[in-house]
Amino acid sequence: MPTGLRIGPHRFFFFSREDHEPPHIHVESAENAAKFWLSPVELVWAIGYNSKELTRLRKLVEQRADFFWRNGMSISNNTSPTAVLALNVSFTNDTLTVNLSDGRQVSVPLEWFPRLRNATPKQRKNWRLIAKGIGIHWEDIDEDIAVSTLLRAW
Secondary structure, three states, X not given: OXXXXXXXXXXXXXXXXXXXXXXXXXXXXXXXXXXXXXXXXXXXXXXXXXXXXXXXXHHHXXXXXXXXXXXXXXXXXXXXXXXXXXXXXXEOOOEEEEEEOOOOEEEEEHHHOHHHHOOXXXXXXXXXXXXXXXXXXXXXXXXXXXXXXXXXXX
């Protein structure tokens, strides 16, 4: 369950295949993104949000931390956003390939991401970048993958 909650323009979500980090939640709106630890609630990093927006988001996370825990909280091993960003996404019948801002191209088996594996070609093509490329989101199948996850696997 990658998307945990939507409040106004904000989408609170979990990246797929994250592990080895304290419990946390990601949030995005437009080209902004942030990550908060859940216990205690603390901002880990943010891109694009101003301090007023971050204060409001922190309050929203504090008010709903128990909800995030109960509804599919994933964990991760990366404490800051990666400097390497996704630029483009493509597929073969059995692989996901992501072109990165540092010139690398990472290909991983679709088997690692069951939602993508089971998606139609049209659904796979309907992706967008999260916060200019720290991750990729597929709205039709509610899937989110962090670049850091792909780099750990590569």
